[in-house]
Amino acid sequence: MSMQDRTTNRMLYSLKVAGAQTASALGNKLGVTSVAVRQMLARLHEDGLVGFEDSRESVGRPKRFWHLTDAGNAQFPDNHAGLTADLLASVSAVFGDAGLDQLISHREKTTLNQYRAALEPIASLEEKVQHLAEIRSAEGYMAEVSRDAGGDLVLIENHCPICVAAKACQKLCRSELEVFQAALGPNVEVKRFEHILTGARRCAYRIVEKHNEDRQLAMKL
Template identity: 80%
Template sequence: MQDRTTNRMLYSLKVAGPQTAAALADRLDITAVAVRQMLGRLHEGGLVAFEDSRESVGRPKRFWHLTDAGNAQFPDNHAGFTADLLASVSSVFGEAGLDRLISHREQATLSQYRAALDPIHSIEGKVEQLAEIRSAEGYMAEARRDPNGDLILIENHCPICVAAKACQKLCRSELEVFQAALGPDVTVERFEHILKGARRCAYRIRPTSKGQLAMKL
């Protein structure tokens, strides 16, 4: 059984991505020696791996990251069962039946999100609330601004990843739900995607010309 500090290390690698042992030590507030010992055990267990990167003159830095087995330590919301169920729906009811099922899920989710977001007037507040909702659903989400001032919604984990690989319409549906929930004053663009090999899913939210006018008024 993993101890609390080891779980915190796995969580940090999940949320913040590849890090050096020194960075992990600072983040977890423990010694670098203790971090290297834990990384060694996790490496032997197949949960982490490393890549050496030469960023400047001198010795290369070793960056640690989660393996597939490490990522599997986080909840998947019974995604294997969901993937099988979606395959069965498609087999029995055809693609049209599967589309109806996804559409029903999309509308139910949109209704829930709108109920939570509509009372909030600022776009930033809406995105922050959406991040809280998605975190409660297991996506380890956060909202932030990038250096250009764009709002970014980041999801560090995908609890339906197995199902989404089997049915990529689920990902397209989520993007459409975000756009509808946040409203016509913004555009939502996914620029990092787990299913395309990224560590996380990330969405850029920008005001439309109408939204920019509303902000000025």
């Protein structure tokens, strides 16, 4: 693989993880000149992998923000999602909704057991969430952990390898949220506030210890 190909792959990865960016921001992040970045973006645009939107944030020329297209997102692993969607449709057709629910329930229990076994030995919530992100990244979700402005933990998944399957069966997404909640324990609340299936660039979950939330409420009262 040539240096240019490696830089192009890093550019696609950066757009996937960080979202829409200007050519200048990409150049600074990748350590290449703005001219080189614009040339690569032009080629990616010709290939249909990136698009752009012009935004006027202040007086002067509008800034051009580049983002991945559906074809660009498809460059990342999808875990044979098309086949999975077909299989789910077949299960529903042959066994009905009850059979599909049973299949999803079995997957949920298996996943939950794996996550619990990995997370239970860990004491702190932050370390649990960090390890969960590592597990999810290994499964293709490109997960990371941050804190929001209020200091709450946020689990971010920049890619959904089962997105096509989840679109065909949204019970899969509900199942994953329930697995996170159960794996992290009864004293933790998990809320999804960004969702790929509703048009967001990524899925993001706010994770809060319930006793901390109760204590903060009591202090306000």
